Amino acid sequence: MKTSVQQLREERDLPEQFVAALSHDLRTPLAAAKIGAQVLGKKSNEPEAVRRLASLISDCVDRADQMIGDLLDANRVSAGGKLALRIEPCVLNDLAPHTVEELKTLLGDHFIVRASASIEGWWSATALSRILENLCNNAIKYWDAEAPVTISLSLEGEVVQMAVHNEGPPIPPADVATLFEQHRRTAGARASGKPGWGLGLALVRGLAESHRGSVRMPSTAEEGTTFWVSLPRDARPPTDQVRIYVQS
Numbered sequence: 001m002k003t004s005v006q007q008l009r010e011e012r013d014l015p016e017q018f019v020a021a022l023s024h025d026l027r028t029p030l031a032a033a034k035i036g037a038q039v040l041g042k043k044s045n046e047p048e049a050v051r052r053l054a055s056l057i058s059d060c061v062d063r064a065d066q067m068i069g070d071l072l073d074a075n076r077v078s079a080g081g082k083l084a085l086r087i088e089p090c091v092l093n094d095l096a097p098h099t100v101e102e103l104k105t106l107l108g109d110h111f112i113v114r115a116s117a118s119i120e121g122w123w124s125a126t127a128l129s130r131i132l133e134n135l136c137n138n139a140i141k142y143w144d145a146e147a148p149v150t151i152s153l154s155l156e157g158e159v160v161q162m163a164v165h166n167e168g169p170p171i172p173p174a175d176v177a178t179l180f181e182q183h184r185r186t187a188g189a190r191a192s193g194k195p196g197w198g199l200g201l202a203l204v205r206g207l208a209e210s211h212r213g214s215v216r217m218p219s220t221a222e223e224g225t226t227f228w229v230s231l232p233r234d235a236r237p238p239t240d241q242v243r244i245y246v247q248s
Contacts (some may be wrong), residue, residue, distance in 0.1 A: 114151070147224075152165070179217065
């Protein structure tokens with residue numbers, strides 16, 4: 001069991017660790033964008049090279065912007081606020097495979113999407129994509145390379161379940177209590193040497209709760225680790241639901 005002194009030391013080191021991880025990750029897309037811009041100036045007579053480099057620069061800036069957005073949203077969640085979402089009709093069976101296909105270009109073809117039936121509802125498509133991206137990124141860091149990461153979609157009454165499962169070492173029960181807190185990384189995550197901000201899972205929880213949903217995470221050596229995201233099929237505020245039903 002950790003002593004109070006050990007806990008205080010870990011708390012003291014969290015901001016420093018976070019700033020180091022953030023600086024490292026932001027430097028990568030910004031450096032790539034800078035190099036692309038420098039090369040672009042020398043390729044002005046090559047339309048195809050200009051197009052490719054302009055796309056690279058745009059992607060790098062988008063990546064840096066997403067990192068900053070994640071930081072701001074995680075801070076809002078940590079302060080007890082709800083995230084502003086644009087709720088609209090959404091087909092989960094279309095959104096999940098599209099998100100996973102984009103992840104495959106970055107992380108490799110290690111994902112399987114399973115759905116029992118067509119699942120339609122009212123959610124923020126952007127928020128659900130961010131949930132899946134963060135959970136899949138987290139899973140691929142600690143997975144067993146012999147087994148794929150599985151994304152399962154199911155509908156139970158008016159509750160939708162999204163599950164992201166990976167084989168690999170289980171998360172110790174002592175770490176589960178703080179797993180969804182901002183800037184927190186488990187002992188296993190720190191020991192792995194893999195970079196991270198400790199924001200992804202806090203953001204997942206915030207996005208789920210902003211849909212009036214929840215997240216849970218069973219993890220065992222026998223069954224692996226599964227993050228379950230439970231969402232109402234209609235995440236609009238109750239007043240909006242009544243208004244639209246009456247109009248129709």
